Amino acid sequence: MPDMIPRPQPTAFALAIGLSLSLSACGGGNSASNATSDNGVFASSSDTPTGDAPKTAAPTLAQGPDVCFRAIAKQLGADVKVSEINSFFSPGSKIDASDDEPEGELTTCSVKYQNPEDPRKLLSISMDTHTGTFGKPAPVEISVSGGDASKFKLEDILIPLSTVNAAGLTSIMESQKAKLSSVYSHYAWSGVRLLSPRFSDVHTLRVDVDGRLASNDIKENGYLSILTDGKTVKINRLTP
Template sequence: MLQSKSIRSVLLVSTLSLGLAACDQAQDLAGDLANAAGAGEMNIADGHDVCFQAAKDKLDADAKVSEISTMFSAGTDVDGDETIEAGGVEVCNIFYQDPEDPRKLVGLSYNGYTKMFSGPDPVEMSVSGDPEDFNLEDYLIPLSEVDPAPIAQFMADNDAALAEKFSSYAWTTVSFEGVGSSFQYRVGYEGRLKSNDMQDDGFAILAADGTTVVDNNLFD
């Protein structure tokens, strides 16, 4: 949830408005995807920041973003219902300021089934509080200031403990979004416990520098 500097307003961005689709919706998107920018397969093997790199490839250097979200497949060793290979990007959402109308957000969406981006499409926003006091600039940061590279060290530092607890696990979430006047990363995983073969998950919140841990729920 994003909080305004001045009025504690909450900006709710609906990913559904971007036309994200699971496999059962792929046919409905065929027309839109025909004109979409190609991407090819994206995988965490290319880096935990693969979605962020896509943003830098697709947006202007001076673009301002409000959110970049990545979801990776945990693979069938962790989740038997997975239909995308382990590490494959299921979702990559890039929300940014409309270059033609700075009052608005638009978004690019990667679909892990079609392996293509769609958009840019309008992102519908709603505000809790007085809409007249809402200022989109409070929720934006220059893309040039977003650097998720340091997160790799945090992930590496926790791999041994995760391997000790789980028979198999995978990092499944790397997201960046605003919370009030600040921005944070959310890093999450899914795993299968050695003790009883049950699925479990956890996450951590890191500050915008990618190193300062704000909230660690990896093992709670």
């Protein structure tokens, strides 16, 4: 007789768990990315960096861990909805001999945010840290894997910039000095980022550190994962 025992079917992953995003800025011309918005979200031609833009002193971590976040708010508005923000700082030559920039100098400041002319899409802009100006917006391609792409909603990975308390990270970073000094002979904060949800439903702030281990001078790194209130530490992996 034929086998009548029902065979188990593969279990489908829940969208909230199996969904992953690949966000990459696309080059090439795009009318939306090159247009100037009436509400000032896009940089006007006078705000767009040019080859002969005067150089200024680069922003530094001494101006606050939110120095890039404030620049983005000034450029796009405090209530712009963002997916992720990346700001990186030079750890200095004491930690990385190939690093030419002074310790604490901002080297990267970029953001992916909701396109105000098409809320289904993202745009990306980056700062020229030597002039303090942002380039023209570039479109971001979104791809979905591990879930039904037709169910994806951009709103699920967006957060108003005004609700992200990156300035509050100062207190947390100060509170880690004793722990870091007991492990590293020299250390420097090298990144402050806003990470979009991947396998959870919330954005998180991430603070990166680079240092030289006091025990053997080996270069090591670590990080803190913090809720967007800028106060609640989720993960502390600053030291080995």
